[in-house]
Amino acid sequence: ADASRARISTSEEGDDSQIIRQVAEHYSSRSNQTREEREASPIIHLKKLNNWIKSVLIHLYARRGDAVLDLGCGKGGDLIKWDKANISYYVGVDIAEGSIEDARNRYNGDTDHAQNRKVFSFPARLVCADCYEVPLDEALKDVPQFDVCSCQFTLHYSWSTEERARQALHNVTSMLLPGGTFIGTMPDANVIVRKLRDADGLEFGNSVYRVEFDDKYSEKRFMGLPFGIQYHFHLEDAVDCPEWLVPFSKFVALAEEYGLELVMKQNFHEFVHQYIQKLEFGELMRKLGALGDGTEGNTISDDEWEAAYIYLVFVFRKKGTPKLR
Numbered sequence: 001a002d003a004s005r006a007r008i009s010t011s012e013e014g015d016d017s018q019i020i021r022q023v024a025e026h027y028s029s030r031s032n033q034t035r036e037e038r039e040a041s042p043i044i045h046l047k048k049l050n051n052w053i054k055s056v057l058i059h060l061y062a063r064r065g066d067a068v069l070d071l072g073c074g075k076g077g078d079l080i081k082w083d084k085a086n087i088s089y090y091v092g093v094d095i096a097e098g099s100i101e102d103a104r105n106r107y108n109g110d111t112d113h114a115q116n117r118k119v120f121s122f123p124a125r126l127v128c129a130d131c132y133e134v135p136l137d138e139a140l141k142d143v144p145q146f147d148v149c150s151c152q153f154t155l156h157y158s159w160s161t162e163e164r165a166r167q168a169l170h171n172v173t174s175m176l177l178p179g180g181t182f183i184g185t186m187p188d189a190n191v192i193v194r195k196l197r198d199a200d201g202l203e204f205g206n207s208v209y210r211v212e213f214d215d216k217y218s219e220k221r222f223m224g225l226p227f228g229i230q231y232h233f234h235l236e237d238a239v240d241c242p243e244w245l246v247p248f249s250k251f252v253a254l255a256e257e258y259g260l261e262l263v264m265k266q267n268f269h270e271f272v273h274q275y276i277q278k279l280e281f282g283e284l285m286r287k288l289g290a291l292g293d294g295t296e297g298n299t300i301s302d303d304e305w306e307a308a309y310i311y312l313v314f315v316f317r318k319k320g321t322p323k324l325r
């Protein structure tokens, strides 16, 4: 049944390569911001919160000496987090040429802030490719399998068709060692659908984000299509492009087909409430200034906190027994 539904979805959308190019161009064209520009961002506390969440995830699930594959690595914003985790090797892949160029510069220390030049303690390879189209096990044949695969704020770009979602999961599982860990963050489709139900029309949002569906939405939901449910996402100073809903139960069922078992799933709010209680993570939150110092204008705004509710954290484990190292 799923295969025939996917066919309907593909023929309805026609060739989606143009939309995929739109996503790549959107991210490619986003220029690097200076420290001052970053601090002036209307979503500065949300960005810091996202960084805290990714840092905690990495701390919880990566071990010293791990080899890491970062799918949709963007401008390499997580390189420092992986350095702190004392990993042994890193491969980052992204569809956006401009982002890969920025990530290479960041890794090589060629940034605007030469005084903050960072020397990373692990070798890295940065590759420009469509992770949801290209079989990475063939493209990266010479690379040994990985202990961790990380997919931060990017997996939802694979749910335009069943073929792409399957290629994404094939890539994750074929690149992971048995017992390897698959971690990520992505929009929480349950929250989005609930908000849409309460909305007046086909859109909702606040001063920092907006989600807009087109009128094909109800038709597709009615047909129970799990793939190709597209919306336009705008996040102030960050994202402005098409995205696709990832119904979580379908994601878990499909991942299972690829030998990936769900370990945990939490909405960002739940994750923050749980891990902020732990001393070291609470301290990291204070250091990053994600929640600010509580004074007005220097704390996460209600609108940013609501935008955080749009996302979830997931962890899967590839079946099999890990080799002792």
Ligand code: SAM
Pocket (backbone or CB within 6 Å): 023, 024, 027, 028, 071, 072, 073, 074, 075, 077, 078, 093, 094, 095, 096, 099, 129, 130, 131, 132, 133, 151, 152, 153, 154, 157, 239
């Ligand atoms: N992971 C980074 C982070 O957490 O900062 C970047 C997240 S950004 C919101 C989403 C990234 O996914 C962009 O860099 C974009 O180019 C990348 N992306 C989208 N579709 C992709 C695809 N088909 N293959 C590889 N990367 C893709």
